[in-house]
Amino acid sequence: xxxxxxxxxxxxxxxxxxxxxxxxxxxxxxxxxxxxxxxxxxxxxxxxxxxxxxxxxxxxxxxxxxxxxxxxxxxxxxxxxxxxxxxxxxxxxxxxxxxxxxxxxxxxxxxxxxxxxxxxxxxxxxxxxxxxxxxxxxxxxxxxxxxxxxxxxxxxxxxxxxxxxxxxxxxxxxxxxxxxxxxxxxxxxxxxxxxxxx
Amino acid sequence: xxxxxxxxxxxxxxxxxxxxxxxxxxxxxxxxxxxxxxxxxxxxxxxxxxxxxxxxxxxxxxxxxxxxxxxxxxxxxxxxxxxxxxxxxxxxxxxxxxxxxxxxxxxxxxxxxxxxxxxxxxxxxxxxxxxxxxxxxxxxxxxxxxxxxxxxxxxxxxxxxxxxxxxxxxxxxxxxxxxxxxxxxxxxxxxxxxxxxxxxxxxxxxxxxxxxxxxxxxxxxxxxxxxxxxxxxxxxxxxxxxxxxxxxxxxxxxxxxxxxxxxxxxxxxxxxxxxxxxxxxxxxxxxxxxxxxxxxxxxxxxxxxxxxxxxxxxxxxxxxxxxxxxxxxxxxxxxxxxxxxxxxxxxxxxxxxxxxxxxxxxxxxxxxxxxxxxxxxxxxxxxxxxxxxxxxxxxxxxxxxxxxxxxxxxxxxxxxxxxxxxxxxxxxxxxxxxxxxxxxxxxxxxxxxxxxxxxxxxxxxxxxxxxxxxxxxxxxxxxxxxxxxxxxxxxxxxxxxxxxxxxxxxxxxxxxxxxxxxxxxxxxxxxxxxxxxxxxxxxxxxxxxxxxxxxxxxxxxxxxxxxxxxxxxxxxxxxxxxxxxxxxxxxxxxxxxxxxxxxxxxxxxxxxxxxxxxxxxxxxxxxxxxxxxxxxxxxxxxxxxxxxxxxxxxxxxxxxxxxxxxxxxxxxxxxxxxxxxxxxxxxxxxxxxxxxxxxxxxxxxxxxxxxxxxxxxxxxxxxxxxxxxxxxxxxxxxxxxxxxxxxxxxxxxxxxxxxxxxxxxxxxxxxxxxxxxxxxxxxxxxxxxxxxxxxxxxxxxx
Numbered sequence: 001x002x003x004x005x006x007x008x009x010x011x012x013x014x015x016x017x018x019x020x021x022x023x024x025x026x027x028x029x030x031x032x033x034x035x036x037x038x039x040x041x042x043x044x045x046x047x048x049x050x051x052x053x054x055x056x057x058x059x060x061x062x063x064x065x066x067x068x069x070x071x072x073x074x075x076x077x078x079x080x081x082x083x084x085x086x087x088x089x090x091x092x093x094x095x096x097x098x099x100x101x102x103x104x105x106x107x108x109x110x111x112x113x114x115x116x117x118x119x120x121x122x123x124x125x126x127x128x129x130x131x132x133x134x135x136x137x138x139x140x141x142x143x144x145x146x147x148x149x150x151x152x153x154x155x156x157x158x159x160x161x162x163x164x165x166x167x168x169x170x171x172x173x174x175x176x177x178x179x180x181x182x183x184x185x186x187x188x189x190x191x192x193x194x195x196x197x198x
Numbered sequence: 199x200x201x202x203x204x205x206x207x208x209x210x211x212x213x214x215x216x217x218x219x220x221x222x223x224x225x226x227x228x229x230x231x232x233x234x235x236x237x238x239x240x241x242x243x244x245x246x247x248x249x250x251x252x253x254x255x256x257x258x259x260x261x262x263x264x265x266x267x268x269x270x271x272x273x274x275x276x277x278x279x280x281x282x283x284x285x286x287x288x289x290x291x292x293x294x295x296x297x298x299x300x301x302x303x304x305x306x307x308x309x310x311x312x313x314x315x316x317x318x319x320x321x322x323x324x325x326x327x328x329x330x331x332x333x334x335x336x337x338x339x340x341x342x343x344x345x346x347x348x349x350x351x352x353x354x355x356x357x358x359x360x361x362x363x364x365x366x367x368x369x370x371x372x373x374x375x376x377x378x379x380x381x382x383x384x385x386x387x388x389x390x391x392x393x394x395x396x397x398x399x400x401x402x403x404x405x406x407x408x409x410x411x412x413x414x415x416x417x418x419x420x421x422x423x424x425x426x427x428x429x430x431x432x433x434x435x436x437x438x439x440x441x442x443x444x445x446x447x448x449x450x451x452x453x454x455x456x457x458x459x460x461x462x463x464x465x466x467x468x469x470x471x472x473x474x475x476x477x478x479x480x481x482x483x484x485x486x487x488x489x490x491x492x493x494x495x496x497x498x499x500x501x502x503x504x505x506x507x508x509x510x511x512x513x514x515x516x517x518x519x520x521x522x523x524x525x526x527x528x529x530x531x532x533x534x535x536x537x538x539x540x541x542x543x544x545x546x547x548x549x550x551x552x553x554x555x556x557x558x559x560x561x562x563x564x565x566x567x568x569x570x571x572x573x574x575x576x577x578x579x580x581x582x583x584x585x586x587x588x589x590x591x592x593x594x595x596x597x598x599x600x601x602x603x604x605x606x607x608x609x610x611x612x613x614x615x616x617x618x619x620x621x622x623x624x625x626x627x628x629x630x631x632x633x634x635x636x637x638x639x640x641x642x643x644x645x646x647x648x649x650x651x652x653x654x655x656x657x658x659x660x661x662x663x664x665x666x667x668x669x670x671x672x673x674x675x676x677x678x679x680x681x682x683x684x685x686x687x688x689x690x691x692x693x694x695x696x697x698x699x700x701x702x703x704x705x706x707x708x709x710x711x712x713x714x715x716x717x718x719x720x721x722x723x724x725x726x727x728x729x730x731x732x733x734x735x736x737x738x739x740x741x742x743x744x745x746x747x748x749x750x751x752x753x754x755x756x757x758x759x760x761x762x763x764x765x766x767x768x769x770x771x772x773x774x775x776x777x778x779x780x781x782x783x784x785x786x787x788x789x790x791x792x793x794x795x796x797x798x799x800x801x802x803x804x805x806x807x808x809x810x811x812x813x814x815x816x817x818x819x820x821x822x823x824x825x826x827x828x829x830x831x832x833x834x835x836x837x838x839x840x841x842x843x844x845x846x847x848x849x850x851x852x853x854x855x856x857x858x859x860x861x862x863x864x865x866x867x868x869x870x871x872x873x874x875x876x877x878x879x880x881x882x883x884x885x886x887x888x889x890x891x892x893x894x895x896x897x898x899x900x901x902x903x904x905x906x907x908x909x910x911x912x913x914x915x916x917x918x919x920x921x922x923x924x925x926x927x928x929x930x931x932x933x934x935x936x937x938x939x940x941x942x943x944x945x946x947x948x949x950x951x952x953x954x955x956x957x958x959x960x961x962x963x964x965x966x967x968x969x970x971x972x973x974x975x976x977x978x979x980x981x982x983x984x985x986x987x988x989x990x991x992x993x994x995x996x
Contacts, residue, residue: 017839025836032539032578033795034841112852114891115795115845121884160932182879182932 001171004138007051007095007131011042015126020119038119045123048101052175053135055093057143057197060084073169075194079156083148087196091139094172095131096190097124124189132191139195148196153183166192203255203297203338204364204396207423207462211482214299214427214465215248215256216474220442222259229271231263234283241284245291251472252479253465256296257340260284261303264327270306278330285334299366300336302327302353309348310599311573312379317352317598324356332361340366342427343402343467345378347389347501348601351627354393364396366425371403371412379601380502383415388497388504389603391420392627392667399425402467405432405444406452413459421492423462428452430469442469446477453478460488496666496701496733498552498582498629501601505551505582507701511728511735513742514584514605515550516707517541518571520559531561535574536798542579548739553579554607555596556586565592572599584631584736590618597626605629607736608671609658611636611650620661629667630658631703634690640673642683644690647672651694669703669734670694677719678712684723688730695731706737721747729755784810785821788853792825795845797852804856814857818897826850826895830977843976844888850895869897870922870987873915876905877928877936885957885976886927892976893925893983909940916951922987925979926970928957938968945969952986954979 016038022028058070068075068084073092075084084090101124108117132150140147154160163183167173172192179185185192206212219230221244226237233241241259248256263281268274281300288298305323307315328339339357344350350367357365367390369377376382381389383400390398398420400412406428413426430442430449453464464482466474498505505512518541520527526537542553553575557567564587572583576599584605585596593606608631609619623630632654634640634647641647651670658668672690675683691702704727710719721744724735729751735742749767752758788803790796807817829846832838838846874890876883883905894900901919903912916924928934937955944951953970956979965972971986973979 020841021839024839028839028842029837030577030839031794031842032574033536034845035577037841037845109887112848114848114851114887115841118844118884118888119841154930160930180879180881182930184879184881184930186881188882 001054001056001174003174004053004055004135007053007134009049009051009097009127009130009134011045011123011127011130013038013042015130016042016119016123019122019126034115037115041116041119041123044104045101045120045127048098048104049124049127050098050100051095051127051131051134052098053093053095053131053138054170054172054175054177055091055135055139056170057089057091057139058169059089060087063087073162073165075158075162077156077158080151080158080194083151083156084194084196086148086198089143089145089197091143091195091197092166092170092193093132093135093139093195094167094170094175094177094185094190094192095128095135096175096177096185096187097127097131098176098189099187101127102188128189128191132193136193136195140197143197145197148198150193150195152191152193163192166194202364206254207397207487209486211457211485211487212254212463213252213475213479213482214425214463215245215251215253216466216470216472217429217468218244218257218259218261218301220440220468221247221471229262229268229273231260231268231280231284232271232273232276234259234280234287235276238283238287242287242291245288247472248475249291249293249296251475253296253475255299255338255463255465256288256292257299257301257342257465258284258288258331258336259301260327260331261301261342263331264302264305264323266305266307266323267303277326281327281330282334285331285336289335297337298335299338299340300328300331300334300363302331302339302341302357303343304345304349304353309346309352309601311576312346317348320349320352321356324353325360328357329360332363336363338364338366340368342366342368344369346601347377347379347381347386350386351389351393354390354395355625358394366397366399367395368397368399368401368425368427371400371409373404373408375412375415376502381499382504383412384419384497385499385502385504385602387416387419387422388499389627391422392603392624392629392664394662395422397423397425397463399427399461399463401425401427401465402429405429406449406456408432410452410455410459413456413461417460417490418492421490423487424460425463425465426456426461427465427467429467430474433469440469444469444474446470446473449474450477450481454481454485457482457485458488460490462487494664494666496629497603498605499602500576500580500582503580503582507733511724511732512551513549513739514552514554514703514734514736515541515545515548515581515739516554516705516736517545517738518553518575519556519586520562521556527559527562530557530559530567530571533567533570535571538571539574539578542575542581545739546579546581548743550581550739552582552584552605552734554584554586554736558587558589558592564589565595568592569595569599572596576601585628590622593619593622594626597622597628603627603629605631605669607631608633609654610634611653613637616654616657620658620663623658623667624661624663629669630663631669631671632658633671634673634694640675642686644672644686644693647686647690648693648697651690651698651700655698655700665698665700668700670698670700671703671705674704674706674708674723676711676713677709684709688727691727691732692730701733702731703734703736704732706735707741717741717744718747720744722751725751784812788817788821789825792822792846792850792853793829795842795849797845797849800849800852801856804853808857808860814860818854818857822850822853823896830892830980833977840888844891847888847891847895851891854895868899869984870990871899871901871919872923872925872983873901873903873912873919873921874925875903875907875912875927877926877933877940878906878908879936880928880930880933880957881905882929883927885929886925889925889927889956889973889976889979892980896980896984898983909936909943912940913943913947913949916949921951922990923983924951924953925983926953926955928955928960931959934959934964937970941968941970952990954982954986 430444496507586607610633634650709723710716720741749764962972
């Protein structure tokens, strides 16, 4: 198990725009006032984001068409088995940007600042994703192996119910990540995933 | 002695080589320029193949040899070697059979306001590479595959200022016939021509057929020699390999067509090889360059829009100017620009083609503030800019961030002004306004003003500013103090146009200073000056629209026979004035505030509307609801995206809350009562919040129970509130099942109420299965909610 404190997260404005639906149909008009709000919330987000990550690398003990067995955890489902088919080892990881940003989002909603809240929430999602991207690259770099694309619970038919176990195996509570009965991660702006290494 | 490159262009079609990058073996590393050091023989072989094919000019393997690009492959320490070797290898292969053009490509980074880099940073990057290339013995500098016009401008300046070689500016265009950052060929030529590139043109881009249109536009936009180097069509992936579709013959057919258009130099780009070069030569070498005669025109431009002076007078909006405007002064002192933005937008809507930018005033750091204001404006409008400042430092900083071709307002006949301002205009390729005043002040007579104008024009031409880029201002004096001077300015204007052949401009609004009803005088003077041949009017564009002022002049000049037009229009104006004008204004402003999501003004405007004794219900039904409906339509069309939709809804909510205080509960007409909730276990409620907001905007009474809400709680609320509709949201497959449970429970207890569902994983099929209605987004939720409640009401009434 390895903990990465201080994941550097650079928020790409382009990604934020994309996630806000800027390219949903055609390129929308970006009014200067909204542009200014996005800039402002991006600046604010910088102070609210504490990127942390944790991961374990486990050897594949056995695999079949619809599951992959690792020590202490079995990944079930045809899509995850297919995605990890080449893997000799599998890295399970969790990253989070911490609870501060979503607390601010809630505060904004309570003050009826809907626009700012929505923008900041989206920035949080983009940040968590960029954290995952970073963690992914670190893991692959350190392992000096090739890797499969990242796969998260809920993709394809990889059942979300794996979440609890995945958080346990990675000991994600060390970076403050848990999940509720419906397998929502808390803090919400967190990503869990598997990468196959070969 | 061989004739020089530029000499040869006069009576020869010259052929450049084909691609370098796509001719190199793909397995030799990520940075092609690195091969100049590691595999010079491979690079030399490509060059020789083109020399053997008969190319007149070969292009060096230094395209990505600038510091920013090389840094990406960790090769920035080898910059000098890579570029020097690049030239040496090419020269050796060329021998005396071909000339060597040093390739300079883009940095791959973006300039502010699009990116983070500044003019000076880019300039240094280009200067460094170009100096080395020139020193190593290049014959020509070719700036190629350029994506952004401002970057080309900088590269071109760096090239012209740091070597004596001919410089080619070759740009890349997208399917729409524009550069990546939006400039079309006419805009590109307008912006670049004053910087004096030796050749202009396009490369790579769209394949030969796609570049025909682009080059046709270039050919009609500039009389500079032109170059085109298309790629061999748009690359396609075939069995995992990149394949370029254009054969040598295909390319050569187009080469011949290009020459017929008047193009002087033809080559090819990505995906082409020596066979393409050979084929091109066989088609074009017996041709002679076609003479193009292009009428010189006066244009300004932003990155994406041209401002033509063919139809005169062009209105230059004067309102971004803090003189006499307290609020604007205050804003600028505090580094805020919302009024600047607003004025820009308003003037654009009212017909300004150019915006004058003046931010000078007490307590304002002009150079810094002007730059910031321009960065804001460039995001707000696509109009050309006029930099209104006497401060050379501010002008220079402004010119460095403006993506287009700007107008400098202004120089004058004083020696210190001519010495400093004219070279700035020349260096950055700006047009210039010359005021007809000098050390002795403003001359009283038209003839003397003409003399100063002549001096300014002569000096400007001497530093290299061409005549079509000069505007002379014969100066408007205020009639309140110098009444006879109004006609003297106009007389001078006529003289300047006739004697000097340059454009004219007047600060129209000066005429009325100190007198009542200024717009009337301004508009009348504008129309009068127009009849004297005025080309550009610096004024408030709204004044031009003052109805009837141009017609009044036509009546006086006998052009409106029997004053028929005048009578018709004046009747209309009088009728319009009978209607309470202010009320109409507040309606428009309120509507605009919703459409633009203007939170700052909404409460003030709502108060004003109430004060005008508009009924709250009327405000709601006739103003707010149509406005938010329009926002919804814009969202549906993709013109607006999510934050705009929400900010309009947020503003609407503020207005509604204020109005509801005025209404007695029983008079509030509600569309229906809706209980909203995100289901148990689900803690993500952004989507639901937005839907609630929009529903309440549209007159529904929304009881929002929040997130992670238990089934029992939802049903209890539905019963106690006598709700007409339930709205449920769920984000994940694990929580979606709760929706069905709620549906089942309602059925079990025989509670007859429609349910609207939505959320990331929910589909219309799933909704149908559980007996609910699905809405894809907030806008659809409003539509569906209306339908469901209408159906429920008509069922009850039956």
